Amino acid sequence: MTSPAGAPEITGRLAILAGQGRFPVLVARAVRDLGHDPYIFGIKGEADQDWSGYDHCQINIADLKQFARVVRLQAIGSVILAGGIGRRPDLIDIRPTWRSLTGFLTSLRVIVSGGDDKILRFAISVLENEGVKVLAAQQVAPALLGRLGPLGRVRPGSADVQDIEAASEAALALGRLDVGQGAVSVGGRVIALEGLEGTDAMLARVADLRAGNRLPSGRGGVLVKLCKPGQDERADLPSIGTDTVANAHAAGLAGIAIEAGRSLVLERDRVVGEADRLGLFVTGIQPRDEGAS
Template sequence: MNAVVSAPVVKGRLGILAGRGNYPVLVAHAARDLAHDPYIFAIKDEADQDWSDYDATVVGIGDLSTFIQIVRREDIGAVVMAGGISRRPGIRDIRPTWTSIRSAPRALRALLSGGDDGILRAAVQMLERHGVRVLGAHEIAPDLLGQTGPLGECGPDRADHTDISAAAQAAIALGRLDVGQGAVAVGGRVVALEGLEGTDAMLSRVAGLRAEGRLRSRSRGVLVKLCKPGQELRTDLPAIGPATVRNAHAAGLSGIAIEAGRSLVLDRAEVIDEANRLGLFVTGLDLPAKAPST
């Protein structure tokens, strides 16, 4: 069963670090529903939504100095990270503060050379060293969390459960390497692992394999997305949206399985409509409890 997430108490204003996609908009709407007046930090060359209805500033991906100046000016007490980031910060992007140089040199190095989860942990560490509380987007928008069982009209059959088991084991092993969160299994065999290019590109590879006849036409297959073992749960939870459903269908898959309570379903109504229209299942898995990451 999914845990009930209560709205956190935020001292001062709430900030949202916004990357690509509609995800930050959903979080901003949820924040307003909780009577927050969120301040948007639109990440340069990443954020692609219209923020004209909010107080917002464009900031560079590694510009901690400007970020902290705005945090102090706007009395921001907590921030949420939401949205996709297509590239890692380079040395020219980093604008540190004296506090980060003195107290978090390892975090600065991790921003340049770590894996995805390592980079996000470093970012959280540096923000917290400046007295900024970091919240998970699901704490502000708990309705985005995936639920146990099928979301739409379709559910997995026996063959699908075999594929779910195989892909889940692969996703967990992949997550331990801090590389990706997803895997695809067809006919009980893992055929694709998510790399730095992301889920959609992985599904495109599967579609290509199927078009080339390298996958059995009678076996459809399943996409599974899970949290990485020990993942920092306040950042980068596995997420799916309507495009994921359409790309899974284009890859010839029968459905998608995500981790209930630790994955996000963006634009849920459209996800369900698309899954029903295309005859795919989208289901939430109850996995054994893991120690929370802090």
């Protein structure tokens, strides 16, 4: 099938390796809008959406044998990784194919000690080794990408700009360590960094600090989410949704800044509507990564 102008070249049938959240659903809809019928690999213990309207199966994320079998049966040539993954696979879950045996020892090292970006890079290489082309979700759903500047009615003020700069510097430093993608600054001081627990849990910590009078009362501070320096953009782009807005508001923050063109805004109209209702800004920025090569 010929793809519309500007759409990615999709080889064979396109599959979506679906984790947690609404993101995989939005990608699947975008794929159908391009005239393709995606096959859904729902990751066991992670995929939490209703896939009854699509050809689909459940798969253990480490079961490469099942993946390779379905790839052959469904003539899958392209795959997109979409959605969150809450836990790493156990070593006993790994079922390699003959093709993947050469990298098996590497996989053990990555699973045990690698950061998220290392694991995703390895996962992409394993999928490609099984004969499929890994596409970025934003290639089929470019409307999800955040754009430069405010997305809603509320705009950041001068104090917010200082917080954006401070949190951006911290987020980039954190990303170089392959730890997380987000940071919160209040009054020009970084007060929270995103770890393995994720953005929502970090914002809950900020809310607790605010409730315990460890932060200035009232509303102030900014959440910044950025791509990790050198990150493979085919997986795990920073993303925000309505829950992010609600949790930022609960933490007393003034707004959210995301990396323009390299972050995802899930269900944009709902995000903007909720931010406007709560009086928060959501804006796209272009950070300066002075440590990039």
